[in-house]
Amino acid sequence: MPTALITGANRGLGLEFVRQLSADGWRVHASCRLPEKARTLKTVEGEIERHKLDVTNGLQLAALGRELVEEPLDLLVNNAGIFGPRGGFGKIAYEDWLQVFNVNAMAPMRVAETFASHLAKAEKPRLINISSRLGSIAENETSGSHIYRSSKAALNMVTKCVSIDLEPRGIMVAAVHPGWASTDMGGSRAPLTPAEAVSGLLSLIEGLEMEHSGGFYASDGSPIPW
Numbered sequence: 315m316p317t318a319l320i321t322g323a324n325r326g327l328g329l330e331f332v333r334q335l336s337a338d339g340w341r342v343h344a345s346c347r348l349p350e351k352a353r354t355l356k357t358v359e360g361e362i363e364r365h366k367l368d369v370t371n372g373l374q375l376a377a378l379g380r381e382l383v384e385e386p387l388d389l390l391v392n393n394a395g396i397f398g399p400r401g402g403f404g405k406i407a408y409e410d411w412l413q414v415f416n417v418n419a420m421a422p423m424r425v426a427e428t429f430a431s432h433l434a435k436a437e438k439p440r441l442i443n444i445s446s447r448l449g450s451i452a453e454n455e456t457s458g459s460h461i462y463r464s465s466k467a468a469l470n471m472v473t474k475c476v477s478i479d480l481e482p483r484g485i486m487v488a489a490v491h492p493g494w495a496s497t498d499m500g501g502s503r504a505p506l507t508p509a510e511a512v513s514g515l516l517s518l519i520e521g522l523e524m525e526h527s528g529g530f531y532a533s534d535g536s537p538i539p540w
């Protein structure tokens with residue numbers, strides 16, 4: 315039975331990853347900040363283990379790494395993320411910027427360092443960072459959302475570095491864009507349901523091989539310019 319670890323698994327795309335992977339016969343380690351309050355997650359059926367993990371908390375991360383030390387991980391999804399304040403030029407909330415960087419860019423690096431050895435135990439391991447087209451420098455024609463955009467651009471660089479770091483251990487590492495999905499972050503005007511976004515991502519992930527490692531992809535497999 316393949317095994318996955320998902321961060322931010324209590325709602326939005328993370329919860330949907332748990333639902334779809336579990337329905338496909340995966341064993342899922344579903345991590346979130348407050349598992350005792352994750353009511354919907356508790357109702358998902360299958361081989362699911364819930365774990366407490368604030369991705370910015372190094373002690374919690376190390377503890378989970380130790381708890382799962384014997385587990386080969388076939389898939390790790392760095393999904394947890396925050397948007398932060400949207401204010402643009404002249405309205406930048408500097409005091410919030412570091413926290414967005416911490417969650418969106420630094421934590422995925424810490425998660426990768428913690429679980430690289432678990433991934434290395436699997437036959438065809440994949441480390442997926444949920445990025446965003448908004449992090450593409452090449453596609454930015456409107457400015458706005460400076461804090462979120464810069465955090466995802468940093469995550470993209472983290473992805474590229476980690477892909478090189480983990481290539482000798484046979485771990486495929488990629489940044490992916492889920493599309494605009496109707497979660498708490500995406501809002502109700504988004505054209506994709508979380509189910510559609512995650513099913514697109516899972517098809518993409520299934521087709522990713524070592525030759526794709528270090529890339530940034532949309533759900534249809536097309537590369538997104540950095």
Ligand SMILES: NC(=O)c1ccc[n+]([C@@H]2O[C@H](COP(=O)([O-])OP(=O)(O)OC[C@H]3O[C@@H](n4cnc5c(N)ncnc54)[C@H](OP(=O)(O)O)[C@@H]3O)[C@@H](O)[C@H]2O)c1
Binds near residue numbers: 323327369499500
């Ligand atoms: N929705 C979209 O259209 C869209 C588009 C592009 C990219 N993305 C990316 O997709 C990912 C999931 O987004 P979403 O739309 O599902 O957002 P969401 O509905 O707002 O859910 C965000 C998830 O991240 C968790 N989280 C936040 N800070 C955390 C922390 N410090 N430690 C652990 N978990 C934390 C939240 O947990 P709590 O409930 O504890 O806050 C929640 O489970 C994010 O990385 C986002 O940037 C989304």
